[in-house]
Amino acid sequence: MRRVVVVGGVAGGMSAAARLRRLDESAQIVVLERGGEVSFANCGLPYHVGGEIPHRDALLLHTPDSLESSLDLDVRVHHDVRSIDREGRTVTARDLVHDVDVVLPYDALVLATGADPIVPPLPGLDRPQVRTLRTVPDADVLRAMLAAGAQKAVVIGAGFIGLETVEAFRRRGLDVTLVEMAPQVLPAIDAEMAALVEAELRLHHVDVRVGTGFAAVEDSTTDHPVDVVLADGSRLAADVVLLGVGVKPSTALARDAGLELSDRGAVVVTADQRTSDPSIWAVGDAIQVIDAVTGVPGVVPLAGPANRQGRTAADSILGRARTSQPVLGTAVVKVFGLTAAVTGPTSRRLTAAGVEHHVVHLHPGSHAGYYPGAKPVHLVLLFTPEGRVLGAQAVGKDGVDKRIDVIATALRAGMTVDDLAELELAYAPPFGSAKDPVNMAGFMAQNILDGTLRAWGPDDLDGFGDDVLLLDVRSEVEVEGGHLPGSYNVPHTELRDHLDDVRQAAAGRPVRVLCASGFRSYLAHRVLAQNGFDSASLDGGLMTLRAQRPGLVLQRGAARMPGQKAPVMAS
């Protein structure tokens, strides 16, 4: 009889245990969990705090009893594993209820010890108002604080948990300030996409402080119990402070046992989840994973990979050949009415890893524009100069998760932008367009690569002086609402009739075309390029540019027409 001990009874650990039982009815399977709950809905915690999930029981997907009756698992909660005797193949766990040590022998050991919230070494974080949100008791405490009348919350960290907790607090009527050290919210996506999320937060009256470190939690100067002190010296009164600055692998047990760890303290495993000890497997947030695109090792605390790693570990323990895939980091978050999703590395991370890449931005509708309810899907696609898909991000009110899932599948398959262009996705007016946003992204990328589309972006803007002609091809009405200072205006529908005027105004200078979303400027660019101009089209149009450059000031009123003399302009 095979004896298996699983340390950690959520996600990866429980997946391993369940799969093991389904494959091996005779094994003795013991699951040891330090906390009081197993198999709970970690990802549901913010929604329980916010009240969308009103009943605590809904988070408890299984109990030790239900796991015993359904899967014949010996699940022991409040058991904190303190040490592994690799030589003797035993683990020693502290039974926290009876305060005794239990020694369990194993033939195979699965470490699913997860990750712990990072608590920076700053003063005052041990105060009772400062909380993290990782377990059901964490949620209990936050709910109790809200029930007791908390009014002001400060959330430190604008990652997934931070943003979900911001929404939960706002839903419960609290004033919320969100503090993030990075210059943007949601560092998992690129800045110009995160700007859309930040706008949604502000729309919902969240006080967003990006690019701001926090320094301490101190005695109150108001009638709220504590002050959060920021690096810039400002003080925020708070009833509750949520610390959401990330997690770190919880691997003290593995370290003490002498298992190989990465320099970030994650357990190093093979593709079949085996650690440096062939009798010990590890899964989930505690382990090091390989980025599928960059090949860079890292930690990716996500539920999906954890669950699949558990399944792989079970198969591996039983000698079935199965390996886990490198991780894409596909993720999604709901932020009030908006959805933000990503697959693969960001442009920032690709650059850091030295991966040469192109970027296209587009803003197609979630479904056919003539059918009611279509919303823009703000989409960015990253790809190599050879056309291989590297990643994508999307933000919008509808259809965002679908497009990212499609591209995540394409990314896993090693598809190219040509493949995206030819994907045959389900179309009817309520669901998409005959040319789906993913197809459109493929088309644009093809056009970039074969030179049909030449793009310019915000970095070029910085270099612009009088040495280029900025040509806004939107309608006059749109231009009057706000345009780039110094730009000329010819609506794209009139461009062919004004080519001579443009030529005269350009006087040999390059023409940089722009419109709202990048489509009309693409059409105009094609006209200009084929008429001998050095032209390029603004990638993603003003919509993307304004997200990239939040400080950008547009000028109201009519812009110059190329046939006209330039008006006298300030600047």
Added chain:
Amino acid sequence: MRRVVVVGGVAGGMSAAARLRRLDESAQIVVLERGGEVSFANCGLPYHVGGEIPHRDALLLHTPDSLESSLDLDVRVHHDVRSIDREGRTVTARDLVHDVDVVLPYDALVLATGADPIVPPLPGLDRPQVRTLRTVPDADVLRAMLAAGAQKAVVIGAGFIGLETVEAFRRRGLDVTLVEMAPQVLPAIDAEMAALVEAELRLHHVDVRVGTGFAAVEDSTTDHPVDVVLADGSRLAADVVLLGVGVKPSTALARDAGLELSDRGAVVVTADQRTSDPSIWAVGDAIQVIDAVTGVPGVVPLAGPANRQGRTAADSILGRARTSQPVLGTAVVKVFGLTAAVTGPTSRRLTAAGVEHHVVHLHPGSHAGYYPGAKPVHLVLLFTPEGRVLGAQAVGKDGVDKRIDVIATALRAGMTVDDLAELELAYAPPFGSAKDPVNMAGFMAQNILDGTLRAWGPDDLDGFGDDVLLLDVRSEVEVEGGHLPGSYNVPHTELRDHLDDVRQAAAGRPVRVLCASGFRSYLAHRVLAQNGFDSASLDGGLMTLRAQRPGLVLQRGAARMPGQKAPVMAS
């Protein structure tokens, strides 16, 4: 200067013309359209009839004027192309307004002549109450009939257009009877999935008559203007009859010009959309396409492929290497509150093409069950004995199009069920599950292929007599609500304690396990198989079985427990 003539100004034709202009500013591009509208939203017509799209103008995405100003296209409506002089490279079109012939020379000709509604040779179909829905004027007529007080509608044909028009008519308050010759609605999906759609139609008070031919439209015997006479002799009073029995390629022009046609009358083209005449390209509903999975040629009148074929044709005309992909037939339809979608061939079509395949049915939630609003996604996955994905269908209220789009991408990539299991899709509680429905389908298929899961289905049920033991592993409460006559009941959580009883009751016979959805019976099957039983688990559970066997009668009350003596039962 290159002279290009495009025949047909919707979808494929207009895509070709627009792309041509973007790539070649100097070409002379003439688009000839028989009707009065170009570039109209064909797929939006039912929604205009139903009123979701109240304004007719919303359907007209472009006009000849807007196409002239934006893309410098010479678009001529009411021009019916009557002949092609391939030798002299000219087309002759009838200007239907001025009733004169126009002769246009071409260097390249694109045929995008589309398809016409099939009108069976049955009596009475020329009556004014009998309509089709393919053009904007068709929609105008239907709206006028509704405005004039039509109360009773008969829709002939339960394909996409038929179902969308059924919904439109119901939305406008009409009594609707849906008549379909096939034994199911929506023949594009397999019968057990279509049964769910049929139930939704009935829920919305549609009188569904499947397996019923129709014979004629005759003089009225009521105060409604006509009677629809069915093959079984029954008569349906109607104010309006919508004929939605499919379309056929509109290729008289190509035929008369001597271009190669398929035996179904579709224009035969190469992968770069070239016809048997190297100066003539063809795209869209008029052409023959190759099924990506079976390799069987056919016609697939879908907007997505048509648009991409137009793009390919433009590139090909300009000497750019680009080819269209074989067609998957990915499609989706909204039917009241339900969505039904498909990619790849149905099981029925695979069988007809002689493609050996496995099938798994599952019913996972559209997102995490603990987050409010999750709905079942009824999903079927088809795959080869080697594990290659062949197709999938899904029906449900939420998240259906997303899962089919993911599988359509996997199908295009040639992925296996192992790949589906390892897909890393975007997960947060409002959007999915850590194990997404697509992952689950992959897991199940893996289990089938490696023997971990052995399935039985409705065909086996027919053969069952006393020679098998039917074991229902749902809870007693569920079983009392209805169970298969003759089945035994042991809740799966109690199975390990009753193995001896089951062994005694089975007396060496095979055990066929079932539950509601197939998951608990899978767990029970694993227990039984590893304890020496000849066991198998009902694929998709009772949910699928009842859809496969609409006539199946379940028995109320408690079922036998294996330890008990069998009660005296009326068979």
